[in-house]
Amino acid sequence: MLRDIRAELTKQSRRPASWLLLAVAVVLTLTFGYAIPYAGLSGAPGTGRGLGAMLPDAFVGSALGGLPIFVGALALIFGVLVAGSEYGYGTWKTVLVQHPSRVAVYSAKLVTVALGALAAVLALFLTTAGASALVAALEGQVPSWPSGTGIALGLGAGWLVTTMWGALGVLLAIGLRSVALPIGLGLVWLLAVQNLLASIAAPLLDWVDRLQKVLPGPNAGALAAAFGASAPGVERVVGSGQATAVLAGYLVVFGVLGGWLLHRRDIA
Known part of the structure; x- marks a missing residue:
């Protein structure tokens, strides 16, 4: 098992796409969390409130703000690449004839996704902390x-959300046995469907409003909101406890279902 994990980690660390996804996540978080808001401070009314969101005591929320949408989408893409590339390159048979079982290989992929998610969240926390310290210095704030x-809980929340999206990517890749279609469907859900449900359908239909309280996107947004995040898709539709339980449940379901599909179906 450890050898399988090392092999997966080595493969993903040498894949330029993995580092590109991490870089995009950091750049987008800093751009929309600090660069654009700071550039607009001078001409915007109520600048005190806007500045407060960029100071060090609020950096946890800034780090988590993108997790329900664009950082979550990047985590999903990473999960798809970890599992789906084996179908694209036709390497499942090459891997499995070496010795490991499907369960062992699949478990190594899930561990790789979880460690990649942890690395991404740590990078977001480090860069947003640095950006907030820079803003405080520029504005003469202590x-x-x-x-x-609070920081540890924020890290745990970010890791849970990011790993959950990554596990969904793994499930889609195994279920559809490809890369392009799972990425496309996953992005449509994250960037379009869940926002349309929240902004259009939920205010009009009570059952949709109740439904979104058990969907992964709104719960990810609710968990981020509990740490002070303010971004599209971030809203306290449920409490942090329920959001944590729902996201953990989705993580388990995605992981088990993906392993069951890989174990039961032909890999071709």
């Missing part, structure tokens, strides 16, 4: 940092 417990 830095006030969140507690260690």
